[in-house]
Amino acid sequence: MLTWVQKLDVVNERLLLASVSSATSATLATEIEATEPRFSFYRHTAPDAPILFISTCPSSSKIKERMLYAASRGIVIQIAQNEAGITIAKRIEATNPDEVTAQTIEDEFKQQAETKTAFARPKRPGKR
Numbered sequence: 001m002l003t004w005v006q007k008l009d010v011v012n013e014r015l016l017l018a019s020v021s022s023a024t025s026a027t028l029a030t031e032i033e034a035t036e037p038r039f040s041f042y043r044h045t046a047p048d049a050p051i052l053f054i055s056t057c058p059s060s061s062k063i064k065e066r067m068l069y070a071a072s073r074g075i076v077i078q079i080a081q082n083e084a085g086i087t088i089a090k091r092i093e094a095t096n097p098d099e100v101t102a103q104t105i106e107d108e109f110k111q112q113a114e115t116k117t118a119f120a121r122p123k124r125p126g127k128r
Contacts, residue, residue: 007039054091056097
């Protein structure tokens with residue numbers, strides 16, 4: 001359960017590493033700064049488990065910060081996948097870090113049970 005939290009240097013428009021920790025899904029919200037926007041990468045459970053990308057942008061953030069984070073979200077994901085070799089399985093966007101709870105993370109990784117039904121041929125219209 002490893003977490004990388006990234007922040008943007010708004011003045012220089014650079015991506016910086018804010019922190020690296022071994023947070024659990026229950027403590028993840030406390031690891032993310034609540035006053036500034038952040039991009040976080042969270043590895044759920046085992047070392048080979050998929051990575052969750054979490055984007056948080058509090059409503060108290062400055063307008064320039066919000067615009068910069070919204071514009072660079074896709075680029076950060078692309079860099080993480082192409083240059084760093086990180087496979088992002090799921091994405092969560094939240095306003096505040098406290099919205100990213102253990103239940104939210106569990107719901108993202110919960111396997112949806114697919115019910116397959118065979119194709120039902122339409123019934124022939126009957127005579128009247």
